[in-house]
Amino acid sequence: AQSVTQLGSHVSVSEGALVLLRCNYSSSVPPYLFWYVQYPNQGLQLLLKYTSAATLVKGINGFEAEFKKSETSFHLTKPSAHMSDAAEYFCAVRGDNNNDMRFGAGTRLTVKP
Amino acid sequence: NAGVTQTPKFQVLKTGQSMTLQCAQDMNHNSMYWYRQDPGMGLRLIYYSASEGTTDKGEVPNGYNVSRLNKREFSLRLESAAPSQTSVYFCASGPRAGNTEAFFGQGTRLTVV
Numbered sequence: 001a002q003s004v005t006q007l008g009s010h011v012s013v014s015e016g017a018l019v020l021l022r023c024n025y026s027s028s029v030p031p032y033l034f035w036y037v038q039y040p041n042q043g044l045q046l047l048l049k050y051t052s053a054a055t056l057v058k059g060i061n062g063f064e065a066e067f068k069k070s071e072t073s074f075h076l077t078k079p080s081a082h083m084s085d086a087a088e089y090f091c092a093v094r095g096d097n098n099n100d101m102r103f104g105a106g107t108r109l110t111v112k113p
Numbered sequence: 114n115a116g117v118t119q120t121p122k123f124q125v126l127k128t129g130q131s132m133t134l135q136c137a138q139d140m141n142h143n144s145m146y147w148y149r150q151d152p153g154m155g156l157r158l159i160y161y162s163a164s165e166g167t168t169d170k171g172e173v174p175n176g177y178n179v180s181r182l183n184k185r186e187f188s189l190r191l192e193s194a195a196p197s198q199t200s201v202y203f204c205a206s207g208p209r210a211g212n213t214e215a216f217f218g219q220g221t222r223l224t225v226v
Contacts, residue, residue, distance in 0.1 A: 009153060032212050043117075043203060043217035044156075049222055051212035090155060094211070099163040099217055100171055101207075104157040 002027035002093045004074075006104035014112045019063075019078040023091030026072065026079045033074045034092040034101070035065055044090065050074060061085070086111045115139050117218035119204050125192045125224045134189040134221050136204030144207045145187035146215060147179060149200040156203065162187055179186075194225045 007022040025031050032051055048059025055067045060083075065076045076089060079084040091104040120135045138145065141165045148171075149154040158171030162181040176198060180189045187206075191198060201222050205215040 006155075034214055036217075040150075041220075044205075045217075046202045046214045049212065049214055099209075100158055100161050100169070101146065101205075102158065102172075103156040105153060 004091045004093045004104040006091050006107050008107055010108050012091050012110040013081045019074040019081045021089050023074045024072050029041050032094045035076050036090045040087045081111045083111050115215055119205055119218035119221050123222050130194050131192050137186045138206040142206040143209055147189045148203045148206040151200050196225045199225045
């Protein structure tokens with residue numbers, strides 16, 4: 001079954017610094033990959049998704065992610081962190097023939113002033 | 114746009130009590146999901162329903178039952194609540210599998226004492 005692993009349960013950056021949140025996937029078929037964001041006491045909101053149309057995917061709020069098959073990775077980046085980016089971020093995977101969606105353990109992003 | 118609506122938002126149960134978490138979506142989605150979120154473990158899939166009339170076990174189904182009442186509604190039942198079921202529960206829905214994302218409700222915070 002497909003799965004994702006997020007490296008680093010907590011990431012702390014300064015405001016204006018690069019954000020890099022790591023996600024590696026395991027899938028026996030070409031995967032569909034997703035990044036979600038969760039603000040405190042809220043549900044999950046989609047940031048972006050990879051659907052094989054392009055390896056570099058742009059999402060909301062200035063985030064983007066690059067699909068690298070050779071590294072089985074789908075890392076999330078943002079060039080310049082903003083205080084409002086502080087949240088928990090989840091990577092998720094779904095295989096084409098499998099209806100369920102599996103999530104990583106999450107990475108909590110802290111942005112320091 | 115209501116999207117995915119979960120009730121109740123908060124609940125405290127005594128060990129051994131039963132309850133049903135309700136979920137309804139108004140986006141005409143075929144698939145619906147129930148997840149639980151625990152610190153450090155991300156979202157784990159309890160059950161999902163690929164279409165009306167079908168349900169399948171996810172990663173952590175023990176202690177739960179589900180009913181896909183119709184296309185809109187997907188309920189989660191705890192027959193005999195245990196402290197280990199203290200968690201935040203999320204319902205989600207989505208179009209058919211593949212490159213489509215899931216849309217989440219706001220969650221139900223359940224405490225079993």
